[in-house]
Amino acid sequence: MQEKRRCLGEQMWLTEIKEDTMRQDRIKWLVVEMVEAFIKDNTKTFTKIAEIVTLGPVMEREPYRKLLSSFIHDLDNSRILDINLLQGLAQLIQSASPGFLVSDDLINVLSFLRTRLEGTHQYSSEHLCHLTLAVSRILDVMADHKIQDLDRVLEHEPLSVVLSGLRGSSDPYLMYQACYAFQALQYVPDDETALQAVLGHSTGVVDILAKISSVMKLDLGSVLEGLEKLQEIAVSTIGIAGTVYEGAGSLLESGQEVLESLKEGLGSGWKKPWYPAVRAAYAFVQAGQLKDLKQLIVKAPCRQDPLFQWGVCQLLGEIAVDTVWAVAVRQQAIYLLGHLYREGQEWGCDESVKAWMLTILNNLGSISDQVINQYALALLQELDSGNTPRTQHPYPLRSRLPFPDSPPILTKVQDIPYMEYELHKLRMQRLKDVQLSIYIAPMAKANLQASDDEVHSLMDKFQEFLASDRQVMLILGDSGAGKSTFNKHLERRLWAEYKRGGPIPLFINLPALERPAKDLMGEQLREHNFSDRQIQELKRHRQFIVICDGYDESQLTVNLHNTNSFNTSRQWKVKLVISCRSQYLGQDYRDRFVPSTDGHYNHSGVELFQEVIIAPFSTEQIKDYVEQYVPLEPRTWRAQDYMDKLTTIPNLMDLVKNPFLLSLALEALPGVVEGKQDLSTIRITRARLYDTFVKHWTNVNKRRLQSNALSTADRIVYNELLDMGFVSKSIDYCTRLALAIFEQQDGNPIVHYIHDKNSWKAQFFGQDAEVRLLRDSSPLTRTGNLHRFLHRSMLEYFLSCAVFDPTLCSQGTFSLSPLSSSS
Incomplete structure (x- = not known):
C-alpha cells in the first residue's frame, strides 16, 4: 500500500511538472548547476558520481557533453583506475540522448580502456572485470548504430586481440564478460559495416537486420522472428553444430569448455545470435515490458546457449538489486531465477549457469535491503543442497549506480535562486506595474533640423535599431512630448514578447539612481532584488535592452555607454535607449551619447549611434487620443464635443500637439467653456488652462523629487515644503516671479532661454527680476539643487505658455502674452 501511494504521488508530481513550464525550466537549470558543481569539485566520491550520472537521461546536449568530457579527462589523468568514475562514465554513455555522442567520444574511451586492459590484467582481477564490463557497455552503444566510425586497423582488431586473450582466465564471470564484449565488437558498424560483412552469405539480410533493429519498437513477434532467421544463417554459414547451443561443456568444471567450443567463431569475427537476444532482453526491461521478457527467455531460438542464459541471469540479478523497481518487481525477478533453476528444462544443462544463479542469489542475500536479501536467502536455502561453495561474488550486480539517499550536489545548489524564474517574477511585476490607460504611437523625425512633415513611426525606428549593429538610440523631445510614455510602452511590449534566454528589457529611471555613471546595471538590478551572484551571471551570459528615462532630470553630462564600458570585453552586453529633453542639450550634445570604439585613439563610433x-501630434493623433480619453470614466461630453472645442477655440490646437498639454486641456475644457455660447470669445479666459497646467505640472515635479536621489539638505527642504504645502508654495513662487518679470519689463516680458551645463537659467532683458525673489526666505531658495529643479519647471511652464501666442525667434527668444486679470 505504501509503495502504491508513493507511485501515485510521483505520477501526480510528473503531471504537475508537465503543465508548469517554469518548473520544468527550473529543473533544467538545476541540472546545469549540478553539472558545474560536480566538475569543479576535486573530491568526486562514489555518492557524488552516483548522483550526477543519474541525471544523464534528462540533460540537454551542452551540459551532457561538458560532463562527459570531465569524466573522460579525470579517468585519463588518474594514475590508479578509479572504479567509481569508470562505472559512472559507462552509465553516462548509455544514457545519452540521440545526437549527444560523437564518434571521437567513444573511440577515445575505447582506446583508453584497451590500454588499461593491456596494462592491468596481470595485476588486478577486479579491475580487469570492471574494465571489460565497461568495454561491453560502450560497445553496446556503438552496436546500436549510434556510432559508425570505429577504425578496423587502429581499434577494432587490437581490441579483438585483447578480448580474445582473456580466454585464459580462470574466472567464469570474467570469461563471460570478455565473450560478451567480443560479440558486441563484432556487431559494431566499423568501416566494414555489419551489413557489408553479412551480405555475401545471405540474401534478405536487410530484412533480417530490420527485424533485429525492431527491438527498439519492442514488438516481441518481430524480435523472435528476426532472431530465428539470424540463428538459421549463423548455423548454416558458420557451420556450427546445433549441439553447441545445447550447452555442451561446463564453465564451472574447467573454466574453458564453452569458450573453447566457440573458439573458431571467437577469433574470426563471426556474429552469434545470443548477443542480440540478450540486447533484446535488456530493451524489454528498459521499456518495462517484463511479460515480453519472460516470453523471450523461454522462446528465444538461442535459449539453450549458456552465454544467453548467463546474460539473462545477470539481467534478473540487476533488476533484483535496482531500487528503481518496485519491491514486488524485484521479488518477481528473484522468483524467476528460482523457477528457471528448478523447472527450466532447457536451462541449467551447463552446470556453470546453475552455479551462476546461486552466486547471484548469494550476492542478493548480502545487500542492505532486508526485504530483498531475506527473500533471496530463503530461495537460496531452498535451491542449494549445500554442495555448492558459498563464494561471495566480488563484482556488484548493478546496471546503474544507486541514487544516494542524501544527494550532496543537489543540496549544494538547490537553494541558489533560479535566474529564469527570477526574471519571470520581474516580468510579471513589470507587466502589472506598467499600465498605460492611453497610448498613441508617436511619430519621429531623424533630427532636430528635419521637417515635422518628414516623420516615421518611432516604434519602427526602434525595431530598425534593434535589428542593426547600433548600440545607442537617443530619443529627444520637448517637455511632455511623450518620451516617458513611449519608454514605458516599449518596456511593456518587450516584456510581453520576451522569450526565455532572449534579450532582457530593463527600464531605468535615471534620476532615481545614485551612481548611474559607474554602476547603471548593477544598481537597477539590485533594486529588483537580484543578488550580486545573479548580477554577475547576467553580466556574463545575457543580453539586455536598457531603456534609460530622464537623462536630463538626473542632471547627467557623461556618456553612460562609455562610463559603464558597455559592450566591451567581459562587460554588459546591451542595446541602450536614452530619452532626454531637447532643451537640455547644447549644440555638441552627441558626444554624450555616441559610443567610443576600441583603439588607441578611442575614436567615436558614429555608426553605432542613432537619433x-x-x-x-498630428490632428489624427489628437483625435485618437480623445477617443481613448473619453471612455476612461463617465463624462457628459462625447469625443466629438471635445474635438469641436479644440478646433474652435483660437490657437488651442497648436497647444495640444503636445501630449501632456493635450491631457491637461481635455481636463480643463468643460470648466473653461461652461456657460459660454461663443467659443471665439474664450481667448481672454485661456488662463484657466494655465492654472490647470501649473497645478498638474507642480504635482508631477513633486512626484519626481520624491523618487529622485536627493542630498540630505535637499531632502530636509523637500519635507519642509510638503508640510507647508508643496503645490501652493510652488505656484506662489512661479506667480510672483511672473509678476516680477512683467513689472520689470514694463508689461512687455521677453525671456531669453540660455543653457548652462551646471544649471538652468532665464535671462530677462532689463533688470533681473529674480534677484528680489532670491532674497526671499522661502525654502525654495535655500538649496541650489532643489531650486534649480523647480526653476527648470518654471521655465517649462513659460515655454508651454508661449505656444499660445508664439513670436519665437531662432535664438530662443520669445514673448510671453500677458495673462488675464483672472489669472
Missing part, C-alpha cells in the same frame, strides 16, 4: 526626435 530620433519625437514629432508633435
Whole structure:
C-alpha cells in the first residue's frame, strides 16, 4: 500500500511538472548547476558520481557533453583506475540522448580502456572485470548504430586481440564478460559495416537486420522472428553444430569448455545470435515490458546457449538489486531465477549457469535491503543442497549506480535562486506595474533640423535599431512630448514578447539612481532584488535592452555607454535607449551619447549611434487620443464635443500637439467653456488652462523629487515644503516671479532661454527680476539643487505658455502674452 501511494504521488508530481513550464525550466537549470558543481569539485566520491550520472537521461546536449568530457579527462589523468568514475562514465554513455555522442567520444574511451586492459590484467582481477564490463557497455552503444566510425586497423582488431586473450582466465564471470564484449565488437558498424560483412552469405539480410533493429519498437513477434532467421544463417554459414547451443561443456568444471567450443567463431569475427537476444532482453526491461521478457527467455531460438542464459541471469540479478523497481518487481525477478533453476528444462544443462544463479542469489542475500536479501536467502536455502561453495561474488550486480539517499550536489545548489524564474517574477511585476490607460504611437523625425512633415513611426525606428549593429538610440523631445510614455510602452511590449534566454528589457529611471555613471546595471538590478551572484551571471551570459528615462532630470553630462564600458570585453552586453529633453542639450550634445570604439585613439563610433526626435501630434493623433480619453470614466461630453472645442477655440490646437498639454486641456475644457455660447470669445479666459497646467505640472515635479536621489539638505527642504504645502508654495513662487518679470519689463516680458551645463537659467532683458525673489526666505531658495529643479519647471511652464501666442525667434527668444486679470 505504501509503495502504491508513493507511485501515485510521483505520477501526480510528473503531471504537475508537465503543465508548469517554469518548473520544468527550473529543473533544467538545476541540472546545469549540478553539472558545474560536480566538475569543479576535486573530491568526486562514489555518492557524488552516483548522483550526477543519474541525471544523464534528462540533460540537454551542452551540459551532457561538458560532463562527459570531465569524466573522460579525470579517468585519463588518474594514475590508479578509479572504479567509481569508470562505472559512472559507462552509465553516462548509455544514457545519452540521440545526437549527444560523437564518434571521437567513444573511440577515445575505447582506446583508453584497451590500454588499461593491456596494462592491468596481470595485476588486478577486479579491475580487469570492471574494465571489460565497461568495454561491453560502450560497445553496446556503438552496436546500436549510434556510432559508425570505429577504425578496423587502429581499434577494432587490437581490441579483438585483447578480448580474445582473456580466454585464459580462470574466472567464469570474467570469461563471460570478455565473450560478451567480443560479440558486441563484432556487431559494431566499423568501416566494414555489419551489413557489408553479412551480405555475401545471405540474401534478405536487410530484412533480417530490420527485424533485429525492431527491438527498439519492442514488438516481441518481430524480435523472435528476426532472431530465428539470424540463428538459421549463423548455423548454416558458420557451420556450427546445433549441439553447441545445447550447452555442451561446463564453465564451472574447467573454466574453458564453452569458450573453447566457440573458439573458431571467437577469433574470426563471426556474429552469434545470443548477443542480440540478450540486447533484446535488456530493451524489454528498459521499456518495462517484463511479460515480453519472460516470453523471450523461454522462446528465444538461442535459449539453450549458456552465454544467453548467463546474460539473462545477470539481467534478473540487476533488476533484483535496482531500487528503481518496485519491491514486488524485484521479488518477481528473484522468483524467476528460482523457477528457471528448478523447472527450466532447457536451462541449467551447463552446470556453470546453475552455479551462476546461486552466486547471484548469494550476492542478493548480502545487500542492505532486508526485504530483498531475506527473500533471496530463503530461495537460496531452498535451491542449494549445500554442495555448492558459498563464494561471495566480488563484482556488484548493478546496471546503474544507486541514487544516494542524501544527494550532496543537489543540496549544494538547490537553494541558489533560479535566474529564469527570477526574471519571470520581474516580468510579471513589470507587466502589472506598467499600465498605460492611453497610448498613441508617436511619430519621429531623424533630427532636430528635419521637417515635422518628414516623420516615421518611432516604434519602427526602434525595431530598425534593434535589428542593426547600433548600440545607442537617443530619443529627444520637448517637455511632455511623450518620451516617458513611449519608454514605458516599449518596456511593456518587450516584456510581453520576451522569450526565455532572449534579450532582457530593463527600464531605468535615471534620476532615481545614485551612481548611474559607474554602476547603471548593477544598481537597477539590485533594486529588483537580484543578488550580486545573479548580477554577475547576467553580466556574463545575457543580453539586455536598457531603456534609460530622464537623462536630463538626473542632471547627467557623461556618456553612460562609455562610463559603464558597455559592450566591451567581459562587460554588459546591451542595446541602450536614452530619452532626454531637447532643451537640455547644447549644440555638441552627441558626444554624450555616441559610443567610443576600441583603439588607441578611442575614436567615436558614429555608426553605432542613432537619433530620433519625437514629432508633435498630428490632428489624427489628437483625435485618437480623445477617443481613448473619453471612455476612461463617465463624462457628459462625447469625443466629438471635445474635438469641436479644440478646433474652435483660437490657437488651442497648436497647444495640444503636445501630449501632456493635450491631457491637461481635455481636463480643463468643460470648466473653461461652461456657460459660454461663443467659443471665439474664450481667448481672454485661456488662463484657466494655465492654472490647470501649473497645478498638474507642480504635482508631477513633486512626484519626481520624491523618487529622485536627493542630498540630505535637499531632502530636509523637500519635507519642509510638503508640510507647508508643496503645490501652493510652488505656484506662489512661479506667480510672483511672473509678476516680477512683467513689472520689470514694463508689461512687455521677453525671456531669453540660455543653457548652462551646471544649471538652468532665464535671462530677462532689463533688470533681473529674480534677484528680489532670491532674497526671499522661502525654502525654495535655500538649496541650489532643489531650486534649480523647480526653476527648470518654471521655465517649462513659460515655454508651454508661449505656444499660445508664439513670436519665437531662432535664438530662443520669445514673448510671453500677458495673462488675464483672472489669472
